[in-house]
Amino acid sequence: MGTLKRDHLLGKLDLLVLRVLANGETMHGYAIAERIEQLSENALQVGEGSLYPALHRMDESGWVRSEWSASVNNRRARYYRITAKGRRQLVSEEAEWLRAADGVSRVLRLA
């Protein structure tokens, strides 16, 4: 399977990040990007150029919280976790995405 350019995340990076964090784990940016790539079987590649601005924007919006702590290799890393507000945002963005995807697939099937 080919890798989509990051632009092909269709502006859904927030949704993917919130979904990955929704399991309740705290994760650093690299781990979030890796998890998205693994789960999509490398179809989605998260560019750092969009990941960090997105994480900081979500932090400003109160969807995630971040704190510094020691990583496995004993380096300081910034860990993110989802907030209650973030969970509400996830529910609404997920519903919106599913509705859009359903619409596209209907057109493809019926046109």
Place this chain on the structure above:
Amino acid sequence: MPLFRRIWNGFRPARRDRELEEELDFHREMIRNKFRDRGLNEEQAELDAKKRLGNLSVVREDVRDTHRVSWLAAALQDLRHGVVLFRRDAGISALIIALLAMGIGVNTGVFSLVNAVILKPLDLPGAERAVRFRQTFEGGTYDGGPAAMVDLWPPPNGTFRRGIRRPAGTDEPCRDPGSGTT
């Protein structure tokens, strides 16, 4: 991000930049380690990590932009927008200002009244020690009390003595002739 932290961070752009730098450094190192684990030599891993991360100054600038569009910038923009609207609809703006002025005037007037009647202490010497006697009985209440009760004020133990009877046959408030208290 809580408002307090956002304001606090707004005053420390240098620290925020340092933290972002550290965050990106960490990311770069993790990618380098991954490539090394896949069998690339140090130099090749470094090269591939750089290629993968792309132009870091663009990332830095994008993150800074995120913070720049903070509450202060948004407030300034609102202010500018307000001035433009004010100029465009001067008539409506004047009407709104007149209504606001009227609202403030009415409020001030009502407060002055409440202040004079309820809030301001009585214009008497020792007004803070004045008490009002009020009696309640089956069928109604009236202001005032018998002189005997007034004489007991203030009670020595800080509470009112209960069970004082009004003199039989009187239905007018008793007046204490000495002080004129009702």
